[in-house]
Structures are given as structure tokens and as C-alpha cells.
Amino acid sequence: MADATADLAGASPAKLTTADGRPLKSALARAQAKARRRAFLLVLPLLLFIVLTFILPIGQMLHRSIFNDGFAANMPQLTQWFVDNPVGTEPDESAYAALAADLKSAAEAKTIGVVGTRVNYEMSGTRSLFTSTGRKAKNFEPPYMQAVLEADDKWADPQLWGTMRQVSDAYTANFFLAAVDLARDTEGKIVQAPEDRRVYVMLFERTFLIAGLITFLCLLLGFPIAHLLATLPLRYSNLLMILVLLPFWTSLLVRTTSWIVLLQGQGVVNNTLVATGILTDDTRIQMIYNQMGTIIAMTHILLPFMILPLYSVMRPIPPSYVRAARSLGASSWTAFRRIYLPQTLPGIGAGALLVFILGVGYYITPALVGGASGQLISNLIAFHMQDSLNWSLAAAIAAVLLAAVLVLYWLYDRLIGIDNLKLG
Amino acid sequence: MKKLLILSTALTGVAASTASADVTVMSWGGSYAVSQVEAYHKPFTAETGINVVSVDADNPATPIKAQVEANNVTVDVADVEYADAIRLCDEGLLEEIDPAILSAAPDGTPAMDDFLPGAVTDCAVATIVFSTVFAYDSSKFSGEKPDSIADFFDTATFPGKRAMRKGAKANLEMALMADGVPAADVYALLETDEGVDRAFAKLDEIKADTIWWEAGAQPPQLLADGEVSMTTAYNGRIFAAAVTEGKPFEVVWDGQVYEYDLFVIPKGAPNLEEAKKFLTFATDTQRLADQAKWISYGPARKSSGALVGMFMDGKTEMGPHMPTSEANLTNALASSYEFWVDRDSELNERFNAWLAVN
Numbered sequence: 072m073a074d075a076t077a078d079l080a081g082a083s084p085a086k087l088t089t090a091d092g093r094p095l096k097s098a099l100a101r102a103q104a105k106a107r108r109r110a111f112l113l114v115l116p117l118l119l120f121i122v123l124t125f126i127l128p129i130g131q132m133l134h135r136s137i138f139n140d141g142f143a144a145n146m147p148q149l150t151q152w153f154v155d156n157p158v159g160t161e162p163d164e165s166a167y168a169a170l171a172a173d174l175k176s177a178a179e180a181k182t183i184g185v186v187g188t189r190v191n192y193e194m195s196g197t198r199s200l201f202t203s204t205g206r207k208a209k210n211f212e213p214p215y216m217q218a219v220l221e222a223d224d225k226w227a228d229p230q231l232w233g234t235m236r237q238v239s240d241a242y243t244a245n246f247f248l249a250a251v252d253l254a255r256d257t258e259g260k261i262v263q264a265p266e267d268r269r270v271y272v273m274l275f276e277r278t279f280l281i282a283g284l285i286t287f288l289c290l291l292l293g294f295p296i297a298h299l300l301a302t303l304p305l306r307y308s309n310l311l312m313i314l315v316l317l318p319f320w321t322s323l324l325v326r327t328t329s330w331i332v333l334l335q336g337q338g339v340v341n342n343t344l345v346a347t348g349i350l351t352d353d354t355r356i357q358m359i360y361n362q363m364g365t366i367i368a369m370t371h372i373l374l375p376f377m378i379l380p381l382y383s384v385m386r387p388i389p390p391s392y393v394r395a396a397r398s399l400g401a402s403s404w405t406a407f408r409r410i411y412l413p414q415t416l417p418g419i420g421a422g423a424l425l426v427f428i429l430g431v432g433y434y435i436t437p438a439l440v441g442g443a444s445g446q447l448i449s450n451l452i453a454f455h456m457q458d459s460l461n462w463s464l465a466a467a468i469a470a471v472l473l474a475a476v477l478v479l480y481w482l483y484d485r486l487i488g489i490d491n492l493k494l495g
Numbered sequence: 496m497k498k499l500l501i502l503s504t505a506l507t508g509v510a511a512s513t514a515s516a517d518v519t520v521m522s523w524g525g526s527y528a529v530s531q532v533e534a535y536h537k538p539f540t541a542e543t544g545i546n547v548v549s550v551d552a553d554n555p556a557t558p559i560k561a562q563v564e565a566n567n568v569t570v571d572v573a574d575v576e577y578a579d580a581i582r583l584c585d586e587g588l589l590e591e592i593d594p595a596i597l598s599a600a601p602d603g604t605p606a607m608d609d610f611l612p613g614a615v616t617d618c619a620v621a622t623i624v625f626s627t628v629f630a631y632d633s634s635k636f637s638g639e640k641p642d643s644i645a646d647f648f649d650t651a652t653f654p655g656k657r658a659m660r661k662g663a664k665a666n667l668e669m670a671l672m673a674d675g676v677p678a679a680d681v682y683a684l685l686e687t688d689e690g691v692d693r694a695f696a697k698l699d700e701i702k703a704d705t706i707w708w709e710a711g712a713q714p715p716q717l718l719a720d721g722e723v724s725m726t727t728a729y730n731g732r733i734f735a736a737a738v739t740e741g742k743p744f745e746v747v748w749d750g751q752v753y754e755y756d757l758f759v760i761p762k763g764a765p766n767l768e769e770a771k772k773f774l775t776f777a778t779d780t781q782r783l784a785d786q787a788k789w790i791s792y793g794p795a796r797k798s799s800g801a802l803v804g805m806f807m808d809g810k811t812e813m814g815p816h817m818p819t820s821e822a823n824l825t826n827a828l829a830s831s832y833e834f835w836v837d838r839d840s841e842l843n844e845r846f847n848a849w850l851a852v853n
Contacts, residue, residue: 181584181585181587184583184587196837267848269848270847274851443707446850451847454847457553457557460557460561
């Protein structure tokens with residue numbers, strides 16, 4: 072210690088050092104780095120978890136929406152021919168030779184179906200052309216043009232060659248085009264999809280509309296309940312809170328199927344109305360398997376997501392504020408509007424954002440109770456994931472949905488401010 | 496990367512396979528799965544000691560594709576429709592099945608001659624012939640009963656809601672037959688745009704009155720709840736509800752669309768040897784005949800036909816309830832897998848668009 076003091080006395084005042092002679096600045100930095108490392112190690116499991124289960128899958132999804140090498144990977148020679156020859160080149164003998172060789176090897180490797188499926192996405196009815204010609208390909212002899220055309224004269228179709236050229240590029244925007252009801256014609260120009268197949272834009276609109284409506288309904292129903300919960304004495308409010316939480320803890324499927332039991336044509340609600348003479352047997356109300364079913368069931372299921380943030384914001388608001396406003400002459404409406412409501416805004420914002428974003432992505436409930444008119448865009452994503460197995464299109468629609476939600480989130484941040492959000 | 500895919504595509508809905516060498520069989524659930532458990536799984540376990548786990552899916556072809564592509568196969572044997580079997584096989588997602596492992600008929604007829612035509616393909620072995628039919632609740636119609644496919648679309652004469660499978664397959668065929676197209680011309684007509692338009696125009700007539708089902712167990716439920724008065728359904732499901740539960744449901748065979756259901760082995764099945772053993776066992780003459788004791792689907796082997804007798808209640812003759820019985824085939828259509836492997840995505844896309852627009 073004596074040495075250090077001596078050193079300090081001798082050194083210029085700008086250069087502070089620690090007891091062991093190291094500059095204070097670097098020693099401090101090192102100590103802080105150590106603490107930071109330790110803190111980082113603490114959050115590392117969470118970070119890894121989020122990267123593995125959230126960021127990577129989303130990246131993968133985005134990649135899949137623009138990447139599909141079903142054709143390029145399995146038809147290498149023909150893909151090369153497309154690279155070597157510019158758009159508009161008539162397929163010649165060398166093209167057919169490449170086609171024949173690729174068909175043969177793809178048929179042997181059992182990947183011909185993948186190729187056919189990829190082309191079939193863009194041009195319907197071509198899948199079996201690939202599989203059937205693939206079966207004959209092992210017997211092809213030169214000249215290949217003649218051999219392939221003899222196997223099936225559909226191979227001469229210029230539209231087919233145009234489509235094959237398009238899909239020979241593994242990276243494509245076609246799935247995104249399809250996700251917003253656009254398509255490419257044979258020359259590669261972007262055009263509207265045929266009218267009888269336009270569905271996605273309409274479903275996006277419907278999804279946002281219904282999610283907005285559900286958010287509004289949740290707010291309308293949830294606000295008074297949250298207020299009641301926040302102002303009642305604790306022993307009553309706890310009991311009420313359980314009534315809110317109980318359905319929240321119940322399985323989603325159970326709640327949805329309960330709504331089926333209640334709302335269906337021969338269900339509890341209709342039967343009661345008929346029994347009390349309000350309705351007759353012929354005028355039973357169709358409350359399920361349509362949009363109404365989706366709205367009722369989803370409002371109920373999402374209601375706790377509105378009540379809980381509202382409650383957590385309302386609870387600490389001192390009742391004396393409103394009383395003070397009233398004593399200063401404000402009407403009850405003015406006191407509510409000017410004093411109480413502004414203080415609950417962070418809760419309204421949080422609840423509305425939660426309900427809306429959850430609502431936009433809901434699919435089990437609309438699938439079960441939505442019938443035809445209550446289907447949302449997520450049902451089509453599920454359809455392409457599970458039925459048509461066109462995962463690239465599913466990824467593209469999901470990416471559009473994600474982008475739309477991010478835009479709304481950004482708007483929300485600009486208009487209301489994300490700092491102004493209180494979840495609890 | 497593969498592992499990530501497994502995590503991210505959590506859509507298989509299947510419990511992880513168990514550690515021991517159990518055979519996991521994925522099927523369609525409901526009374527159909529029960530018939531398989533009784534006719535195949537239990538006797539197989541009794542004979543070999545290999546446990547069979549039965550899991551359900553709305554359409555097993557979907558999880559199979561997802562599992563093989565994600566390289567996380569938990570299913571050893573799956574029960575799929577014909578078009579899906581062909582499609583998955585062409586995409587290299589299924590193990591090829593050597594017909595030599597199939598057992599011969601009791602009289603020595605080789606398996607390949609004993610199975611019905613087309614019932615054994617490169618990757619799949621048919622077990623049953625099932626049919627999409629329409630059925631009605633007879634208590635809802637006191638006077639005239641529906642007896643033709645056209646009646647299904649006639650809500651003026653036969654009021655009440657309808658239910659149909661949510662998808663293009665079988666619905667388009669039935670719509671055309673109801674519109675007066677002979678069964679033999681249906682697929683030729685559906686190849687044309689006019690034909691498809693005509694089918695959708697026919698569906699338009701009942702669109703507002705129709706509820707769309709997805710799982711095979713739903714239609715009997717919708718009928719039982721009184722939610723609909725008529726529904727299309729897999730014939731075995733209606734039979735099960737009518738005979739075992741005594742529901743007043745009647746099947747109308749006019750305009751039925753029948754096809755095979757097949758067993759496949761997904762590529763990379765964890766217990767391949769056991770799966771093959773199971774396949775050999777389950778598709779022998781006796782097993783296929785036994786299944787008809789539990790559900791009214793026709794066996795895919797000629798030699799099984801003669802062994803089909805009574806339903807398990809011991810008093811219901813199965814013959815008249817089979818899709819393949821002579822009387823039920825007067826106006827019937829064999830589903831065309833060639834048509835559906837090609838047109839499935841296009842027509843379903845159009846179907847979805849049609850459905851979503853009010």
C-alpha cells in the first residue's frame with residue numbers, strides 16, 4: 072500500500088492505477104466485462120432457446136417462401152440448358168436430350184414426383200405427365216425429341232416449357248405472387264390470378280376485419296369487468312377473478328366444442344328459445360358454422376387477454392382522483408372521460424394489441440365453428456401445410472401475414488407509443 | 496438444420512414413438528381405427544408379442560409427408576388413400592414393398608392374383624374398399640325418402656341442412672352425377688373447364704345449406720345432433736352408427752364414389768422389419784375378412800370375400816352393406832387416382848376460393 076501511494080504521488084494525476092499497478096481504467100473495464108459475461112451466461116439459455124425455437128424457424132419459413140428447388144435439384148441438365156439458352160429459344164434436340172436424361176435419373180431416384188409437383192403448382196395437370204413419361208424414360212433412344220414426343224405429345228406445349236423455365240430457378244417470387252392473388256403468364260408478366268381462384272386478399276381483409284371487431288367486442292365486454300374487479304373489495308374480487316381465470320385455464324378445444332353444444336341448431340340456446348316460445352322450430356337461428364360462430368367463440372376465448380392487462384392497470388389507480396374530479400364539479404361522464412379513461416390507456420393498448428395479434432393468427436376455433444364464411448387466412452395456411460402440402464405457399468402467406476402484423480405494430484408505435492404499454 | 500425443422504414444423508400431432516420395438520400404425524380414428532385394432536393389431540400382438548400402437552389423424556398422408564421431410568419419422572405403418580399413396584411414392588417418401596412378402600391365399604393362389612386389380616402398387620397394399628356415400632336421418636323424412644344422388648341436392652323436396660367433406664374430391668363427382676352425368680363420363684367431363692364449372696354450379700345450389708366436415712367421425716355426429724338431415728360420409732361410419740348405436744340412419748348407394756384404402760410404410764420408419772411383418776400379417780386373407788366383422792368396408796382380396804359373414808353383433812349380414820356388393824354398384828363411380836394426383840391442388844384451390852366467397 073505504501074508503494075502504491077508513492078507511485079501515485081510520483082505519477083501524473085491523469086494516470087490512475089490500481090494497487091497492483093494496472094491502469095484503473097482497464098482494470099475497471101475488465102471487472103465490468105467479467106460481470107457482463109456472467110450476466111450474459113445467465114441469459115444464454117433463454118437466448119439460445121429463442122434463437123432455436125423462434126428466430127431460426129421464422130428465418131427458415133421466410134427462406135422457404137422464396138426457395139423451392141424441387142425442379143432445379145432433380146433436373147440438373149435441363150436446368151443448365153435453360154441457363155445456357157435465353158428466353159424464347161425453341162427447345163431443340165439438346166433440350167430434349169437433357170429432358171430425357173433428367174427424367175430417367177429422376178425416375179430412378181424416385182424424385183420424379185417432386186419435380187412434377189413443383190411444375191404442377193404453376194401449371195395444373197402436368198404432374199402425371201412427368202411421372203408417366205418418367206416411367207418410359209429408361210427406354211428412350213436418340214433422337215430424344217422424337218422419343219419424348221412419342222411418349223406424350225403434351226411435351227411440345229410452349230406453355231409447359233415456359234413454366235419449366237420459370238421453376239428451374241430455385242429462388243422465385245411466385246409463391247408471394249400467389250399469396251396476394253397474382254400469377255405469372257407464359258411470358259413471365261405479372262397478372263391477376265383467374266377470378267375463380269382469387270381468395271387470399273379477400274381472406275386477409277376478412278381476417279383483419281374480424282380480428283378488429285373481436286378486439287372491439289373484447290374491450291366493450293372486458294372494460295366494465297376489469298373495473299369491477301379493480302374496485303371491489305379483495306375477497307369479492309378474488310372470487311370474480313377465478314371466474315375470469317377458470318375458462319382461461321381450460322383447454323381451448325374444450326371451450327370451442329362447448330360453444331358448439333351451446334350454439335348449434337339443436338343446441339342449448341336454440342332449444343331454450345324454442346321452449347320459451349320466442350322462436351319456432353323453423354326459425355332457429357344459425358349461430359354456428361358461420362362468421363357469427365367464429366366471432367362469438369373467439370371473443371370468449373380472447374376475453375381474458377383483455378381483462379388481465381386492464382385489471383393490472385386499473386388496480387393501482389387511486390379512486391380519490393375521480394372523487395376529486397367529481398368534487399370539483401365534473402359530471403360522472405366527464406370524470407370518467409378526462410380522469411379515469413386516460414389512466415387506463417396503457418392497459419387498453421396492451422389488451423387490444425394482445426387480442427388483435429392473437430386473433431389474427433387464430434385457426435383452431437374458426438376451423439371448428441367457422442363453417443365456410445368464418446374461415447380466416449390462418450385456415451388457408453393450415454390447409455397448405457397439412458392438405459395440399461405446398462409448404463412454400465403456406466410460408467409465403469404466413470410471411471405476408473407477419474409483415475402485415477409488423478406494419479400494424481409499427482403504426483401502433485407511431486400513434487400510441489410502445490412505451491405506453493402495460494401488461495401487468 | 497434437420498433438427499430445427501423438426502422443432503419448427505410441430506404439426507405432426509403425434510406422440511413420440513415409444514422406445515421398444517412397438518409398431519406404430521397411423522389411421523383415421525373412430526370406428527375405422529377400432530376395426531383395425533380388433534382385426535389386425537390385437538391378433539398380431541397375440542401371435543408375435545409385438546405391441547401395436549394405434550394413432551389417429553384426419554388424413555395420415557399429411558403427417559407422413561411432414562415426418563419424412565423433417566426426417567423425424569415416428570410412424571411405421573400408415574393408412575392412406577389411393578391418390579396419396581401414389582403421390583407419396585412418386586416423391587420417394589415411402590418404402591417400396593416387395594409383393595413377395597405378401598401371403599398367398601389359403602388355396603395357394605399367389606397374393607398378386609388374389610388382390611383385386613390395382614390393389615398392390617410399388618409402395619402400398621390395399622386393405623379395404625371404402626366408399627363416400629350420402630346418408631340421411633330417416634326420422635326427418637316421414638313421407639318420401641331420398642333414394643338418388645339428385646335428392647341430396649334437392650332441398651325443395653327434402654328440406655334440411657346438408658353436410659359434405661371440406662374438399663373437392665368426391666364432392667365434384669357427386670355433383671355431376673346428381674346433375675345427370677352418367678358415372679362413366681364423370682372424369683372425362685371433369686377434365687374440361689365446363690365440367691368443373693358445371694360441378695361447382697351444382698354445388699352452388701346447396702352451398703348456403705351446407706356444413707363442411709373434415710374428420711370422418713363428424714358426419715354421423717352431425718346427423719345424430721340433428722344439425723343436418725343428410726350428409727355425405729364414409730359408408731362404414733354410418734353403418735357403425737346405425738347398427739351398433741341403433742341410430743335411424745340410412746345409406747343411399749346411388750352415386751357412391753368408392754376407392755381403396757392402403758397401408759404404406761413411410762421411408763425411414765423406425766421399426767421397418769416389424770412394420771413389414773405387420774403388413775404381411777394384416778393383409779392376409781383371414782385378417783381382411785375379419786375386419787368386415789367390425790366395419791362395412793369390403794376386403795381388397797378376392798379370397799377374403801367368401802369369409803365375410805356376420806357383423807360382430809352376430810345378426811347383421813355384412814354383404815348388403817359392402818360398397819362392392821352387386822346391388823350397391825348400379826350407379827357407382829370408382830374414384831380415379833390418375834385424375835386426383837394431377838388435379839388435386841388446382842381443384843382444391845378453386846374449392847377453397849369458392850367456399851370462402853359468400
